[in-house]
Amino acid sequence: MPKTSQKNHKLPLGTLLIVVLLLTGAVMVLLPLVIVFLTSLAPATATGGTVLPKTITWENYQEAWQRGKFLLAFANSTLVALLVTGCQIITSALAGYALARLKFRGRQALLLIVLATLVIPFQILVVPIFLVLKWGNLVNTYGALILPTAANGFGIFLLRQYFLTVPVELEEAAALDGANRLQILSRVMLPLSRPALVTLFLFTFIAEWNDLFKPLVFTTKPELRTVQLALAEFQEQFTNNWSLLMAAVVIATVPVVVVFLIGQRQFVQGIAATGIKN
The missing domain is CATH 1.10.3720.10 (MetI-like)
Structure with missing residues (x-):
C-alpha cells in the first residue's frame, strides 16, 4: 500500500517572521494602554509604582469625572x-x-x-x-x-x-x-x-x-x-x-x-x- 502523503502545516519562515513582528508591535502598542487602565483601577494610596493593583476600585472614574x-x-x-x-x-x-x-x-x-x-x-x-x-x-x-x-x-x-x-x-x-x-x-x-x-x-x-x-x-x-x-x-x-x-x-x-x-x-x-x- 503506498503511503499517504502528509501535508506540511508549518508556516514559511518569512510568514513566521511577519507574524512575530506584528505580535511584537501589537504588544508594544497595547502594553502602555493596559498599564494606564490597571493604574486607573488602583486605590490612590496603592500607587507606588506597582503595575498590578492588589485591590480594584472604580471610584477613581467617578471622582475624576466630577473634579x-x-x-x-x-x-x-x-x-x-x-x-x-x-x-x-x-x-x-x-x-x-x-x-x-x-x-x-x-x-x-x-x-x-x-x-x-x-x-x-x-x-x-x-x-x-x-x-x-x-x-x-x-x-x-x-x-x-x-x-x-x-x-x-x-x-x-x-x-x-x-x-x-x-x-x-x-x-x-x-x-x-x-x-x-x-x-x-x-x-x-x-x-x-x-x-x-x-x-x-x-x-x-x-x-x-x-x-x-x-x-x-x-x-x-x-x-x-x-x-x-x-x-x-x-x-x-x-x-x-x-x-x-x-x-x-x-x-x-x-x-x-x-x-x-x-x-x-x-x-x-x-x-x-x-x-x-x-
Missing part, C-alpha cells in the same frame, strides 16, 4: 469635532471632485498647492490665523475652534484619489438622465465613496478630539474648555495622584476608541482604495 468637570468639556469637544468634520467633508468633497473630474487650466498646479499645505505645520500659521480671528471678533468663540481647520488638504487629496477609482460611465449615465454636477456628486459619487468618507471622518474627528493647541491659543473662557484642555488642567492639579490621573486619561480616550472601532472596517477599505493615481 475634572468633564461634562462641559465633552460637550464642547463633541460639538467642535462634529462641526469641523462636517465642514471638512463638504469642502473636501467639492474640491476633490473638481480636481478629479473637471478639466480646467491650472488643475495640476492647484493640486500641487493642496499637497504643499500638508507639509506646513499648523503652528507656523498660528499668528496670521489669530490676527484674522481677532479682526473678525471670533477669538473666544466656537468659530475660533472650528474655522481654522474647516478645510484640509489631506481630505481634499483623499477624496480626489477615491473619486478617480469610480468609473466615469456611472457619471455619464447620470448626466444622460438629466443630473447636473452637484446631483452627480451627491447622488452618485458620495454614496459610492463611503469608505473614503468614513476614513476622513475618523481622521478628522480623532484629530479634533485630541487637539490641545487651538483651545489653548484661541480661547480663554472656561465655558469653551475642551477635553484635552480640561485634561491638561487636571494633570496640573493631581500630578502625584496617578490613579486619578490615569482614570481621567481613560475617560478622555474612550470616545475616540469607540468611534474608531465602529468605523474600522470602512477605514481599512478607504485606505486600501485610495492609491496614487494621476
